[in-house]
Structure formats: C-alpha cells, structure tokens
Amino acid sequence: MNHGISDRGYRVEKAGSCCSECGGAFGVGEAYMSVLKEGDEGLLTREDFCRRCWTGREDSCFSFWQTRRRSDGTERKPDEDDLLPFYRSLRGKEDRNALELKYVLSLYLARRKVLKLVDVGQDAGREVLVFEGPGKEERALIRDPGLSEDRIAELTETICSLFPGWT
Numbered sequence: 001m002n003h004g005i006s007d008r009g010y011r012v013e014k015a016g017s018c019c020s021e022c023g024g025a026f027g028v029g030e031a032y033m034s035v036l037k038e039g040d041e042g043l044l045t046r047e048d049f050c051r052r053c054w055t056g057r058e059d060s061c062f063s064f065w066q067t068r069r070r071s072d073g074t075e076r077k078p079d080e081d082d083l084l085p086f087y088r089s090l091r092g093k094e095d096r097n098a099l100e101l102k103y104v105l106s107l108y109l110a111r112r113k114v115l116k117l118v119d120v121g122q123d124a125g126r127e128v129l130v131f132e133g134p135g136k137e138e139r140a141l142i143r144d145p146g147l148s149e150d151r152i153a154e155l156t157e158t159i160c161s162l163f164p165g166w167t
C-alpha cells in the first residue's frame with residue numbers, strides 16, 4: 001500500500017492518532033476534528049486537530065467532521081460514528097473529488113447496512129442511486145460517476161488511509 005503521493009494526486013497519511021498542530025496524542029474517547037484540505041490539482045491531505053487547535057480553521061477546508069478516538073487497537077473496524085460524519089461532510093459538494101468519494105463511500109456504507117439503497121434511476125445515460133438513512137429524513141441521490149475499476153480501487157485505498165482499520 002502506497003502512503004505517499006499517488007499518481008492521481010491523493011496524499012494520505014496515518015490519521016487519527018495525534019493533533020497536526022500541537023502534536024498532542026488523542027486519548028481514548030477524546031473528540032477531535034478531522035479535516036481534508038484540497039491543494040493543487042485536487043491533492044487531498046488529511047489533518048486532525050484537537051479541540052483547542054481547531055478554532056478558526058473551517059474556512060480553508062475541503063471538508064471537515066468531528067470524530068472520536070475509540071480505542072488504541074489497530075484492528076478495530078471503524079463504525080458508523082467514524083464514517084458517517086465524513087459522508088455527511090461531503091453533502092452538497094459537487095466537485096469531482098467529492099462526487100467520486102461520495103459514490104464509493106455510499107456503496108460501502110450500503111454494504112455495511114448503514115445506508116439503504118432504495119431506488120436506481122437514470123440520468124443522461126448514468127445510473128442515479130438513491131440512498132436512505134441512517135436518519136429517517138436522510139436521503140441522498142448519488143450519480144454514478146463512471147469510474148474505472150482502477151479508480152474505484154484507488155479511492156478505496158484513499159478511504160482506507162483516511163480511516164485506519166477500514167476494510
């Protein structure tokens with residue numbers, strides 16, 4: 001697995017263990033903010049900030065969400081609490097990076113039965129998937145961005161890196 005800069009421009013590092021600003025390790029149960037920043041040519045990097053260092057950073061982010069350190073184990077599987085805030089942070093974002101991430105993440109969350117695929121429509125020759133959940137009112141239309149198998153694998157790897165332990 002490549003943890004450096006991939007040829008499609010995602011840069012991801014070991015995430016979720018300490019604050020990018022002050023270097024303080026997150027304790028078990030501690031809430032912190034995770035941030036994706038978009039650089040040149042769609043380069044995405046993740047940074048995590050403790051609550052103290054987070055103030056005033058919202059404006060420069062591609063997306064951000066609050067999460068919580070659950071345990072010290074590296075074998076845990078990230079549950080809904082980790083992935084849903086990230087999924088929700090992509091809501092309303094229409095740029096290519098966000099649309100592609102949303103598609104791959106939605107399919108994964110549906111496999112985990114966090115989201116439910118309730119309808120499949122068509123729009124301009126592309127499938128439009130309708131997902132519901134986990135809240136009753138939560139509904140999302142996700143257009144198939146027409147990704148290659150390689151691109152799907154790469155995005156899966158990106159999300160694996162954003163959420164260590166994700167499989």
Ligand SMILES: [Zn+2]
Nearest residue numbers: 019022050053
């Ligand atoms: Zn900090």
